[in-house]
Amino acid sequence: MTVDHRDHAAIEREAQKSVKLDRGPFRKLSCRMHRRMYRLTGGRVGGKLDSASGVRPILLLDTTGRKTGRRRSTPLVYLRDGESWVVAGSNAGRDTDPAWVWNLRADPRATITVGREVVDVEATELDQAEAEAMWPALNAMNAQYEEYQKLTERTVPVIRLHRRPT
DSSP states (O other), X not given: OOOOOTTXXXXXXXXXXXXXXXXXXXXXXXXXXXXXXXXXXXXXXTSEEEETTEEEEEEEEEEEOTTTOOEEEEEEEOEEETTEEEEEOOGGGXXXXXXXXXXXXXXXXXXXXXXXXXXXXXXXXXXXXXXXHHHHHHHHHOTXXXXXXXXXXXXXXXXXXXXXXX
16 A cells, blocks of 8 residues: 655644644653653664654753743754754644743743753844855755644744854
8 A cells, every 4th residue: 555645744743633632631641651761772763763754853942831831841843953943833734833942032041952961052043144045954854844834824933943152
């Protein structure tokens, strides 16, 4: 049996609409298991995302919740750019920025885990020109970003994570 992956994003959107597995208890459980397996195995499990559009690396971003002050951990696809890591706040094309973006806007200090390495970082939201310059590389790494951008009126924020000096 062959599967046509050309319209993978449309299939994914329909699945999300009909099943709603991207919300609620299933999503929370899935993310919790992903984070635990990533940390336990140093990224050997959960450190890469295999999909129809290719294999993409994953990091864990730990932010401070802007409302609760509690530590929040989010697995994200990333692009390495020199000495920094670049992530996009696509939120799967929803009309609001993801909570981790709001958390970084409130407090740009964060920690990332890449494999077994834990790095203290400072986040910088790229301005429009910088984000547009980075967009082709992000989209080449994850073609779904372009689809997500088409689903929403908002501009997908692009965040650069720089290593903080010790």
